[in-house]
Amino acid sequence: MNPLPEPPYSADLLADYDAGVLSPEVSAHLRSHLNDDARAQRILAALAATRAELASTPPPLQEVPAAVAERLQHLVEGLGNTSA
Template sequence: MGINGFERPRDGYPTPPFSTDLLVDFHSGLLDPDVAEHVRVGVADDPDAQRILAALDATTEDLASLRGEEIPIPPDVRARMLRVIGESGTD
């Protein structure tokens, strides 16, 4: 049986190098607590995993900085959206 869709080695935990998908689940808090702790310990000795987690942290910060910021819709996109809405009718 897998851990969040990942293969389990004999001891029941994923082994380094951890896949990007597993690290994304770890970063998102989706792993079982015991598996997350195992990954947390393994990441300490894995520079590649640390780089992936740092990139995920940076992405999360970038997205959080956009909250509440009003970003205008480009005029050509707005025109296409309005055209599609107008063509769809109101059934």
């Protein structure tokens, strides 16, 4: 059995804790020590802030591929050439 990690915790371990990928035993052990570890609290707060910022950022706009834009342009031009 591996010994449980002790403070100071690495940023990688805290990121794994934050992501919920650690075993229940390790997660409970870390959680029981977080109140006494200001550095760990700052790292976890930074992870939460980053997650919130990413969630509130709209996805980047992507350019329409040239072939699609050309087909759309022809379609629009064709709509203008219909006789009623």
